[in-house]
Amino acid sequence: MAVVTGGGRGLGRAYAEALAAAGASVVVNDVDRDTAAETAAAIAEKGGRAVAEPAAVGTAEAAERLVARAVAEFGRLDVLVANAGVLRDRVLWKMTDDDFDTVIAVHLKGTFTCARAAAIRMREQGEGGTIILVGSPAGQRGNFGQTNYAAAKAGIAAMARTWSMELARARITVNAVIPVAATAMTDTIPVFAPYIEAMRNGEPLPAFLRAGEGFGTVEDCAALIPFLASDAARDVTGQCIGIGGDKLTLWSHPQEISTAFAHGGWTPEAIADAWHTSVGAEPQSVGIPAPRAPEAR
Template sequence: MDLSGKVAVVTGSGRGLGLAYARALAASGAAVVVNDVDKTAVDAAVAEIAAAGGRATGVTAAVGPAATADLLADTAVREFGRLDVLVTNAGILRDRVLWKMTDDDFDAVIDVHLRGTFTCARAAVTRMRAQGEGGRLILISSPAGQRGNFGQTNYAAAKAGIAAMARTWALELARSGITVNAVVPVAATDMTRTIPALAPVIDEAERTGSPLPAWLRRDEGLGTVDDVTGLILFLASDAGGDVTGQAIGIGGDRLALWAHPREKAVAFADGGWSAEAIAGQWHDGVGARPETYGIPAPQAPGA
């Protein structure tokens, strides 16, 4: 995927998945604006990309405020002359069950993930539309936003909102030639290490230098951060120019297209539905095959 001449902004790219995205984009020829709240991480990422022959500059700022979004877009234009690709990866966790989650826990996650995606996309789209040559918005969502996850009210809500924004913006930006997709990545990172069932497996792989087990890469779709970058490059490239409004999962050996919410079963009653009528038909009618919810716990074969 040749991205020569393209310019990308990747939020939250000082480490983890964001750094993998930035490295891959730069290796494919794009100039990259690296962003993180940690200046040391930003400087290290920029130096690493430059040492590999790529072009990068850094912005140390917290994602969420409109001022940060404008700074990122302005930096791309000032340093590299344009903006073609935005990857909204920045995120934090404040996991707690509903009755223990504070207002600050909720607001902090919503501000970075949801508001940060909105403000950065708005700033990027303003520049892309002015250029008149299309563009790419690649919004990072999560399985938690598709299915829900215990202890992640704030995170799941934000990531579900990001997928909904991708569908909305795909409609609004089609005439401008700007594609918008939600990527649903699964990879071994500091975030996934917080999952009790995964932590020992990830720690063992890192300790021994061995790859993650085949069952985890295939059945759970969990691999390294570099396993996710192929989808980012595809969506940023000309080859992905006709893909928009989709939620696409990737991780380990798995690539998947997520279904959008839609009516699964429908029934009609002349004059409308009373509570008694619903109760009388629910279990044998519309509700006969209820949807599952929650991310299934990973389980090794034979466990």
């Protein structure tokens, strides 16, 4: 029995349909009532079990309502997929408080409130469970024009690591998936836009995108969700797992990669003297690399 937030369209719909195909009963949440109902009906038409529960995630009340609906309809909650999200892309000096607050409220607080409500219920049931958070390459590496989104997704990755420790004793796994797919959100990323447009005009995505960049359709990302909810993944927790196109990846956790020491501590002058030949010799890159066709490499 699963809850999928933002499950009415795009990646969320693909996740809900994949869980239903694997035998799960699904509460399809979406801020749009008609979209949620359409997805639930499509699942039912294929022989699955699904109900729609429209709500704007972010508040404790909305999260508790989703969990309560799963329990009322299906008797329990085994899986949460915290997928709901919005975009308000602008560069730093043009981003408004509302742009920032809206994205943080839906992505970060929405993930927190839904995961908290799910964890409470799963711990009460005493039989373990699966919490799947949805991150982004922007949260792993940053992305131009996405201060709010990148910050929220970075926070989601950190929450997955933290909650995997806190919920281990209750046998509840927590992971973050890092999907890369043609969606309304990736439409806003200029490097992907031409390929998405071509795909929607009937052209297949090129192999260098599907394999080399790990970029494909929402359906390409869906298989990871029922895997993480299955017995085969009971020992998988605290991970950031990427999927897209033909590619499956494991993202590293942040860690120290270079170290220098100064007996008695550092001064600004000593750091300046040592930086380029020690810790700062190989600075880390930032941003999502632009896809490049083979002939451009």
